[in-house]
Amino acid sequence: xxxxxxxxxxxxxxxxxxxxxxxxxxxxxxxxxxxxxxxxxxxxxxxxxxxxxxxxxxxxxxxxxxxxxxxxxxxxxxxxxxxxxxxxxxxxxxxxxxxxxxxxxxxxxxxxxxxxxxxxxxxxxxxxxxxxxxxxxxxxxxxxxxxxxxxxxxxxxxxxxxx
Numbered sequence: 001x002x003x004x005x006x007x008x009x010x011x012x013x014x015x016x017x018x019x020x021x022x023x024x025x026x027x028x029x030x031x032x033x034x035x036x037x038x039x040x041x042x043x044x045x046x047x048x049x050x051x052x053x054x055x056x057x058x059x060x061x062x063x064x065x066x067x068x069x070x071x072x073x074x075x076x077x078x079x080x081x082x083x084x085x086x087x088x089x090x091x092x093x094x095x096x097x098x099x100x101x102x103x104x105x106x107x108x109x110x111x112x113x114x115x116x117x118x119x120x121x122x123x124x125x126x127x128x129x130x131x132x133x134x135x136x137x138x139x140x141x142x143x144x145x146x147x148x149x150x151x152x153x154x155x156x157x158x159x160x161x162x163x
Contacts, residue, residue: 002039003027003028003031003039003040003041003042003094004039004040004041004042004092004094005023005024005027005028005041005042005043005044006041006042006043006044007020007023007024007043007044007046008043008044008045008046009044009045009046009047009104010046010047010048010051011046011047011048011104015104016046016104019046019119019122022119022122022123023044023122023123023126025123025159026122026123026126026127026130026159027042027044027126027127027130029127029155029158029159030126030127030130030131030155031130032158033151033154033155033158034079034081034130034131034134034151035081036081036095036134037081037083038081038083038086038094038095039092039093039094039095040094040095040096040097041089041092041094041095041096041097042097042098042099042100042130042133043098043099043100044099044100044101044102044126045099045100045101045102046102046104047101047102047103047104048103048104048105049065049103049105049106050065051101052065052066052069052101052103052106053065055069055101056069059071065103065106066103066106067102067103067106067107067110067125068100068101068102068103068125068126068128068129069100069101069129070098070099070100070128070129070132070133071098071099071100071101072097072098072132072133072134072135073086073087073096073097073098073099073133074086074087074095074096074097074098074135075135076133076134076135077135078131078134078135078136078137078144078147078148080135081134083095097130097133097134098133100125100126100129100130100132100133102122102125102126102129104122107121107122107125108121116163119161120156120161123156123159123161124152124156124161127152127155127156127159128148128152131148131151131152136148136151
């Protein structure tokens with residue numbers, strides 16, 4: 001099974017050198033951990049404060065930059081992936097999970113703030129976003145958020161990047 005993970009954006013190539021392989025590994029590990037057993041497609045935009053601010057305002061009505069945005073293409077139930085309920089690419093047959101937008105400068109700032117590597121922060125944002133694409137949410141402080149956090153930590157451990 002091969003997942004298609006497309007990475008693009010407006011960050012200079014020299015700044016993303018080596019990060020694409022890491023991102024693909026994080027996405028694939030999250031999909032494996034969530035028992036996604038069908039080939040999927042995920043698109044990742046790497047951008048900066050200005051572009052993600054514009055997207056956040058246009059899509060969510062939030063007038064500020066953020067670290068990551070997730071745009072799922074399917075209405076999924078956390079932990080119950082069913083490819084039959086998903087939109088598929090007619091050309092490849094891959095399940096189209098959705099898009100994520102990662103603010104690379106914010107990722108670097110958060111890594112410094114939290115005292116860990118930029119690579120760990122980038123993987124965390126990717127894992128977090130994949131879980132959103134798979135139906136997880138954290139809008140309240142209740143059991144859904146706790147479930148999502150537990151899955152994030154388990155996947156980060158699989159990546160060798162646990163806290």
